[in-house]
Amino acid sequence: MEKFILVLNLGSTTTKVALFRDLNCHIVKTYSHDKGLISRGINEQKSVRYETIIQFLKDSKVAPEEISIVAARGGLLQPVEGGTYLVNEDMLDDLTSGKYGDHASNLSGILAAEFAGDYDIEAVITDPVVVDELCIQAQYTGIKGIRRTSIFHALNQKAVARKYAAGINKNYEDLNLIVIHMGGGITVGAHHLGRVIDVNNGLNGDGPMSPTRAGSLPVNGLLKYLDRHNLSHQEINKLISKQGGLLSHLNTEDVRDIVAAVEKGDTHSAEVLEAMAFQIGKEIGAKAAVLHGQVDQIIFTGGVSRSEYVMDLIKPYISFLAPITVYPGELEMEALAYGAYTIEQDRTLLKTYRAEVSHD
Ligand SMILES: Nc1ncnc2c1ncn2[C@@H]1O[C@H](COP(=O)(O)OP(=O)(O)OP(=O)(O)O)[C@@H](O)[C@H]1O
Numbered sequence: 001m002e003k004f005i006l007v008l009n010l011g012s013t014t015t016k017v018a019l020f021r022d023l024n025c026h027i028v029k030t031y032s033h034d035k036g037l038i039s040r041g042i043n044e045q046k047s048v049r050y051e052t053i054i055q056f057l058k059d060s061k062v063a064p065e066e067i068s069i070v071a072a073r074g075g076l077l078q079p080v081e082g083g084t085y086l087v088n089e090d091m092l093d094d095l096t097s098g099k100y101g102d103h104a105s106n107l108s109g110i111l112a113a114e115f116a117g118d119y120d121i122e123a124v125i126t127d128p129v130v131v132d133e134l135c136i137q138a139q140y141t142g143i144k145g146i147r148r149t150s151i152f153h154a155l156n157q158k159a160v161a162r163k164y165a166a167g168i169n170k171n172y173e174d175l176n177l178i179v180i181h182m183g184g185g186i187t188v189g190a191h192h193l194g195r196v197i198d199v200n201n202g203l204n205g206d207g208p209m210s211p212t213r214a215g216s217l218p219v220n221g222l223l224k225y226l227d228r229h230n231l232s233h234q235e236i237n238k239l240i241s242k243q244g245g246l247l248s249h250l251n252t253e254d255v256r257d258i259v260a261a262v263e264k265g266d267t268h269s270a271e272v273l274e275a276m277a278f279q280i281g282k283e284i285g286a287k288a289a290v291l292h293g294q295v296d297q298i299i300f301t302g303g304v305s306r307s308e309y310v311m312d313l314i315k316p317y318i319s320f321l322a323p324i325t326v327y328p329g330e331l332e333m334e335a336l337a338y339g340a341y342t343i344e345q346d347r348t349l350l351k352t353y354r355a356e357v358s359h360d
């Protein structure tokens with residue numbers, strides 16, 4: 001009997017786990033975590049999230065020995081080209097130390113390596129959040145010495161873009177697309193002929209606010225806030241990347257609850273959601289400019305795109321730009337399984353991650 005591919009996808013608010021046989025999904029489950037857990041640092045979330053995975057296997061009645069490889073969503077590493085990478089010591093060091101930042105997807109790689117180590121199999125990641133294809137102009141800021149880097153939902157943005165292209169019998173590499181992933185974080189990518197030449201860094205205070213991210217902030221407002229609340233760098237990072245956006249304004253990151261409150265007449269919640277939609281619309285307009293207005297399709301994806309209420313708030317800002325397609329949820333599990341499957345078929349496709357050499 002063929003063994004399973006165990007797929008681990010730890011997002012900012014959820015843990016998604018699946019078992020695939022070849023490219024067929026045997027079982028998939030999403031566990032939502034409460035804000036007490038998700039607002040903690042990743043090392044403090046590790047044991048609860050690992051236990052969730054073990055419980056999933058027990059509930060699925062699949063023994064760890066029936067798994068041939070672990071396919072995980074990649075985390076914050078140094079910028080890399082797209083592809084599937086072995087979780088090696090260099091990668092594990094960078095994920096564990098948080099050298100490039102603290103993100104839930106770091107945990108996917110860390111827990112995949114832990115599981116793989118326990119059962120003497122391999123763990124791989126595919127299209128991590130640090131895939132960087134930014135054009136040179138997009139890398140500039142107005143301060144010499146500060147450059148923009150690409151941190152976004154690379155895996156899902158590319159997976160839905162390819163699915164859309166396949167659906168119209170075209171190549172991803174022949175299209176100009178704007179892809180908007182709306183999950184715990186929100187990223188808006190300008191895909192120019194198969195490369196994401198501009199995208200907001202969804203994690204570090206750039207782009208629209210999201211369920212848990214602050215998005216772009218006025219610099220002087222942030223500096224005054226820092227002084228007023230006497231926050232450390234670590235605390236301000238946490239505020240921007242874990243406790244911002246809807247969570248900051250409404251004390252919940254759950255868009256379903258917020259929409260339910262709006263429908264019961266909560267005008268403050270309605271105003272905050274409208275502001276988030278406004279910011280998303282504005283970001284899409286910016287990406288249309290990056291693509292010189294030559295936009296074949298605008299594609300929405302992520303958990304929040306399940307909400308017709310939110311989609312109806314965004315559409316008036318952008319429907320004049322290009323036709324809209326929505327892939328609610330995500331294709332990340334399939335994309336991760338596909339990455340691991342291709343490696344099992346052809347080892348030459350496996351890429352090696354090497355830590356940056358320090359020149360100090
Ligand atoms: N049916 C729905 N209607 C409205 N919002 C929804 C629905 N289902 C999920 N969401 C919202 O989607 C968000 C979570 O999306 P998703 O599962 O894509 O995020 P994640 O995987 O935790 O994080 P990220 O995608 O940023 O890595 C939450 O704000 C949740 O409330």
Ligand SMILES: CCCC(=O)O
Pocket residue numbers: 012129151152153154184185186187201202203213
């Ligand atoms: C996937 C990187 C962006 C985010 O989590 O907000």
